[in-house]
Amino acid sequence: MKSEAIPAILKKYKLKVTPVRIAVLRVLIDSDTAMSHADIAQLLSDQHFDKVTLYRTLSHFTEKGIVHKVATEDRSWLYAVLAENNADIATDKTHAHFICDDCDKIFCFPIDEGSGQSVKSMKKGFLVKELEIRLHGVCPSCQ
Amino acid sequence: MKSEAIPAILKKYKLKVTPVRIAVLRVLIDSDTAMSHADIAQLLSDQHFDKVTLYRTLSHFTEKGIVHKVATEDRSWLYAVLAENNADIATDKTHAHFICDDCDKIFCFPIDEGSGQSVKSMKKGFLVKELEIRLHGVCPSCQ
DNA sequence: ACGCCAAATGCAACTTAGTTGCAATAGAAA
DNA sequence: TTTCTATTGCAACTAAGTTGCATTTGGCGT
Ligand SMILES: [Mn+2]
Ligand SMILES: [Mn+2]
Ligand SMILES: [Zn+2]
Ligand SMILES: [Zn+2]
Numbered sequence: 001m002k003s004e005a006i007p008a009i010l011k012k013y014k015l016k017v018t019p020v021r022i023a024v025l026r027v028l029i030d031s032d033t034a035m036s037h038a039d040i041a042q043l044l045s046d047q048h049f050d051k052v053t054l055y056r057t058l059s060h061f062t063e064k065g066i067v068h069k070v071a072t073e074d075r076s077w078l079y080a081v082l083a084e085n086n087a088d089i090a091t092d093k094t095h096a097h098f099i100c101d102d103c104d105k106i107f108c109f110p111i112d113e114g115s116g117q118s119v120k121s122m123k124k125g126f127l128v129k130e131l132e133i134r135l136h137g138v139c140p141s142c143q
Numbered sequence: 144m145k146s147e148a149i150p151a152i153l154k155k156y157k158l159k160v161t162p163v164r165i166a167v168l169r170v171l172i173d174s175d176t177a178m179s180h181a182d183i184a185q186l187l188s189d190q191h192f193d194k195v196t197l198y199r200t201l202s203h204f205t206e207k208g209i210v211h212k213v214a215t216e217d218r219s220w221l222y223a224v225l226a227e228n229n230a231d232i233a234t235d236k237t238h239a240h241f242i243c244d245d246c247d248k249i250f251c252f253p254i255d256e257g258s259g260q261s262v263k264s265m266k267k268g269f270l271v272k273e274l275e276i277r278l279h280g281v282c283p284s285c286q
Numbered sequence: 287a288c289g290c291c292a293a294a295t296g297c298a299a300c301t302t303a304g305t306t307g308c309a310a311t312a313g314a315a316a
Numbered sequence: 317t318t319t320c321t322a323t324t325g326c327a328a329c330t331a332a333g334t335t336g337c338a339t340t341t342g343g344c345g346t
Contacts (some may be wrong), residue, residue, distance in 0.1 A: 016313050016322065037303080050325045055304065057323095075218040075332070076303060098269050109266055123252055125283035126241050132277040140268035159293065159342050180332080193296045198333065200294095218303070219332060 009085055013064040020049045024057050025066070029085065034070055034078035034097075034106040070097055070106055078106050096133040102142035152228055156207040163192045167200050168209070172228065177213055177221035177240075177249040213240055213249055221249050240275065243282035250282065 006025050007017045015021060023044050028035060041054055058079050061067040066085055069077045098107040111133060149168050150160045158164060170186050171178060184197055201222050204210040209228055212220045241250040254276060 053324055071214050071216055073214055098266065123241065126280060127286060128278045128280040130279040134275040134277065135271045136273040137269060137271040143270060161294065196295055
């Protein structure tokens with residue numbers, strides 16, 4: 001992704017263009033997996049952004065729909081950009097998360113519309129609005 | 144469920160029969176939704192069990208497979224008995240979780256074997272071992 | 287029934303991801 | 317350039333869950 005594209009995304013979502021936002025969004029766009037606050041802080045440690053600023057940046061991105069977050073098994077959050085902000089990563093409103101039980105990385109996958117439908121109409125009286133599929137297993141790098 | 148059945152379940156899983164274990168397992172079996180540590184502590188507050196003991200009880204139950212736990216959106220765990228320990232609640236290794244966005248309750252549902260299969264074989268190179276489906280929406284009581 | 291011992295319990299201190307309040311700073315619109 | 321509001325940095329805080337350790341107890345062998 002061209003570096004001038006990142007300020008353009010921030011402007012599109014009515015967010016002020018600041019150094020921390022540019023840096024965090026670039027990191028997320030360049031990653032092929034979902035990332036934690038700690039992952040991002042580690043990668044950007046030379047720029048010594050405050051941890052609270054990073055948390056708030058991730059919250060803003062999530063509220064605006066630039067990224068989405070996934071709860072992990074160890075009580076933390078992972079963040080990944082949504083498809084429209086990175087053509088390389090295929091994500092969508094309804095998609096699957098593959099969780100590698102070896103390296104704990106989480107990958108976002110698209111799923112075809114139909115595959116969720118059978119599940120959605122399963123139980124009478126429950127109004128289903130969104131569907132998330134979680135796959136546990138071993139990722140390619142860990143096999 | 145008959146009250147003498149609970150010690151029998153504990154014995155079946157090679158756990159010593161203690162007051163806290165009987166109480167916690169009864170609460171979980173009687174519940175129609177998954178419960179948090181705080182939920183359980185609240186219900187058993189008159190018996191003033193230590194909070195660490197409750198945490199360890201839930202860990203033991205999970206390790207033995209009497210219950211399973213589900214990560215919530217707010218960094219906590221919910222616990223629910225597995226099917227074999229309560230015929231009234233239908234759960235299985237592969238099943239769905241319905242999360243009510245109003246009351247935050249989580250319900251366990253069985254899913255038919257087939258519905259997951261299409262998803263499992265989706266991405267080349269990823270070895271899928273387990274499947275969890277999460278449905279977000281509104282439960283019957285909240286509509 | 288009695289004694290033994292590993293397992294279970296209670297308590298205090300600790301860990302850690304994430305939050306809150308507030309004063310100082312800096313985008314960006316005018 | 318000025319102004320105003322959103323953003324940032326820092327310190328203190330919250331809350332779920334964990335760890336260490338001394339005390340107690342369930343269940344087994346006798
Ligand atoms: Mn995703
Ligand atoms: Mn379940
Ligand atoms: Zn892996
Ligand atoms: Zn509800």
